[in-house]
Amino acid sequence: MIIGDEIVSLSRLQFGLTAMYHFLFVPLTLGMSFILAIMESVYVMTGKPVYKDMTKFWGKLFGINFAMGVTTGITLEFQFGTNWAYYSHYVGDIFGPILASEGWMAFFLESTLVGLFFFGWDRLSKVQHLAVTWAVAFGTSFSALWILIANGWMQHPVGSAFNYETLRMEMQSFADVFFNPVAQVKFVHTVAAGYVTGSMFVLGISAWYLLQRRDLGFARRSFSVAAGFGLASVLSVIVLGDESGYTSGETQRIKLAAIEAEWETHEPPASFTVIGFPDQDAEKTHLALKIPYALGLIATRSIDEPVLGIKDLREDSTRRIRNGMIAYGELAKLRAGDKSEATRARFDQHKVDLGYGLLLKKYTEEPANASEEMIRKAAADTIPRVAPMFWVFRLMVAAGFTMLFVFAMSFYYCATRVADQKRWLLRLAVWCIPLPWIASEAGWFVAEYGRQPWTISGVLPTSMSVSSISTEQLWFSIGGFLFFYTALLVIEMYLMIKYIRLGPSSLHTGRYHFETKAAAPAL
């Protein structure tokens, strides 16, 4: 059946909202869990109580954030079934075991041990507690590993094939799915971005304490840990930036072309458009400022491989749609009971493009007999809007390089032991706190918006993936999410800011600012 556009749009809106909201909390969990483990390791090695206080205080903020990550994470697991039922049927055979592995290997680990992190201080030896903290840190990163393998498969679906008897994709090789190059690059890029988020958070808040001239020893040490871990992480994010993952797979190449507003295929090595104004209708970029060779080097790591332009990629889509029509026609015969050798051979020959045939489902019940006009429209659908991709990508990169500057300066001044005198840097660090979130959300936008019109690149169009539900049901759920998520965010921010203001005094050790100053301002 042809599914209403409104259902598809609302389902996408809800998924986008809830996934981006979830990712407000995930990167901070990823980063802070490692920062806590580093701080506690220093405590165990040196025995200095200030490092224990650091672990406990930043651990409190970690806990406030972690609760929200748990709350919003369950939504995503429910949502594949509630809102993307056909997707769940079509790729559950591959996507499901990846999610289940995340549960077994990662989510159990972090969720079970996080209780010991908070309540085990007096019940465990120093080393045991440290092991728990590290286990939580690895648990969160394992979790990201599996999720990025799942997402990497959506971007570049390897190790699987369509089965006409069960009418779905089925896994052929777990190793191919696990070692999917796109997934591996995305994993490293995403967890490193999480480490940057945790570092920026600790760096900015410590800078604020230093500017306030309070809890100096505590803040200076926290600032140093964040500067060191942050610099290493931000370098990883940038150097291992996932542009190199954009060369494998059709949709990834389209994304790359959209990011760079490469309308035409140029002689290698391609130049990199730093800035310009992409114009979708004219298929041109106005006022483009280009750096020769750079794109070819970044994208293909070579100077002789071409980077395909949008027009050529669309031609390629057209060719694959025509193949997909044949595959769809043969599939119809197979399903009608004609299992002759010839039909099967013809289906097997074209089935890799079956997904392209399904793109036509948006326009006709019978993709095998689609008109030229429909094919043209479906091919046009495979190219995302270039301007949002182009600008949002640059926003991410700009945020990344700004943070590189902040971490590099912070690290340098920490090493020279003058960081707390550089008030401009401390102020900058406070103002830069939102940057990692902007960069992360921008990165996900590029990855997911850029994959449209697919949920699974080249395999399953978004328009077919949704559940057979009504717009009323969707409005109910979107309304519910807006209500609960807004209320929870207000509460979370309130608590977070309150505890940040209290600082380590919230530990009630008697050693910090509001406890040592009799005339402390009331909070």
Add this chain to the structure above:
Amino acid sequence: MFDYEILRVIWWIFTGVVIIAFTLTSGFDFGIGALLPFVGRNDLERRAVINTIGGTWEGNQVWLVLLGGALFAVWPLVYATLFSGLYIAMLLVLFALFFRPAGFDYRSKLEDPRWRNAWDWGLFIGGAVPPILLGVLVGNLVQGLPFHFDSDLRPYYSGSFFGLLNPFALLCGVVGLLLCLFHGAIYLKLRTEGGLHERALNLVRVIGPALLATLALATLWVAYGMSLPEIATMPGTDAASNPLAKTVTTAHTWLDQFAAHPWMFAAPAIGFGGLLLAWRTAITRNTGLAFVFSSLGISGMLLSLGFGLFPYLLISSSHPGHSLTIWDASSSQFTLALAFWITVVFLPIVLTYTRWVYKVLWGSVTPEKVLNDQHTLY
């Protein structure tokens, strides 16, 4: 490599294990959450109640996440049909669960009694609503749901949310809640002292008979009033999964299903026996034995459901031929085997560290202990 048929049976068992693990662990968390505003008379008592489960509830809830993941991985059509069909009900469960992480972690971070009181009711909602709705869900699974597939295997659901709230399902909702309250009260009794301990014991005393009575009523209703379609033809237990390839004929009752395999009666016997013994031992002894019995009882009742429904996973009331069975709604043989090996490796690891965490955090929680550790505990 195992036969496809055997893998399907193994996964029917594993799915049952995950459902039982979820009910046994999150069950007492739900029950204690739902009892919280009533058993704790002041803030310190309520904090003591919360901290009996504060360090472990999160790991327990992962069994629910894993159940979702297992359905997705192993029975994708069940996951797709159930979650999209029961859209509103599933979202209400989800929204109720939202109250829990923040309820546990945020409640005691501010002093204001209005704030703490509000979160106590939040934890009440997070503890009471899921067992009721999941009970209603089980009630509807037994009766069958109005769903069917088109030729692309796209699921359609033709019922409504209010259609789920029929008398039998509502009875199951009550049973679900009472079961969690009972299990929770037994756990609470085990982990508290003094006034809280006494009140938990009194709750066990009262809830036990109510649970056994409603459960008996529901059981009789199922045995005599509920039926399952009889499979007439199907492609084979090791054929490719396609639920549209079978035909069904007349229905048989649940009693027929059990009478045909009399050993199955052991399950409800263990169920009722376990719960009855749990009730008795909770009153007469001060040990963990009552909790063991109530766990046994709950497992017996869930096994009864599984045996009764076998080989069905989801019964369609509108198109019985489209019902999903373990033979025609599973993932591929490759994926079942993969998921099997992942489970075989990780299940023991998870159980080992979970046991360790409980051991470390074990001990009774009293208002005095909460007071001494008030800046760290929930």
